[in-house]
Amino acid sequence: MRHSHFYPIGTPGQAWGAAERDQWRARQVRQRSYAEDVLSAIDRLRARFDVVPYGEAAYADERFPLFAIRGRDWQPGLPSVLVTGGVHGYETSGVLGALRFVDAHAESYAGRVNLLVVPCVSPWAYERIQRWNFDAIDPNRSFRDPSPSQESAALIRLVAPLRGKFAAHIDLHETTDTDGSEYLPAVAARDGQPFEPHGIPDGFYLVDDTANPQPAFQQAIIEAVERVTHIAPADAQGGIIGSPLVAHGVIHYAMEALGLCASISGARYTTTTEVYPDSPRATPEQCIAAQVAAVCAAVEFVG
16 A cells, blocks of 8 residues: 655654644544553453563653563573563554463463563553654664663663573564554654655564574464464565565564664564554454464464
């Protein structure tokens, strides 16, 4: 799908200033509740897992407590896996998939793998069904020090003591039609750049690390997810979202250089999932199940 779109904020060719960011912020409407959807689900897990507060995202008069879920049988000699969801708040299946994995599967890996799960990195954006945070910043381009994003900085602080000790990190995302109709036009307008549309892939795919490719790990996840939903094919140029296809359903990004979440753990095995919830061939339930299947496959691979 391709979009021709002029974004209604700003002047073409000029980067946004404070006034334009205020205009953008005024357009964002709270559509769901982080407390009801996420915090309540985390509370129900407290009897079975350790719930770790790791900071707060504070915007205007809103405060969002940030929590991670940690397996209780943490043993230094076991491989450790980091699971992150909701770095982009509008990518619903990542949040719900992380929570479902903990509820339905995490206990079965006790004594085999140490698990640390952060189900919703960006609560303000979750409530607005938005990619950016309150400051019109993309958290998934902000995992660097110093980070311009409160959410990213808090997660970096949480992970820092364990950096290099994780075997794997799987970061759960979606690619949606609104990437073409809203996000790409918005980022072009914000940065004063021309809008260059690209196709939205129909299906699940993975993003491996250009600097540390792990094809067997990616393939294990693709094979597991393929039992749940379809894998995105290559586009007419032989790639996905402008990147060459390096294997079935797999592309490469320079994770650390781009400030992506999957770069923060120092794990040997890293990946970013991308589910396509707008496909006529997939339901919301399939998208959640695909995320869960991906996490289980990642954990099985190292454990």
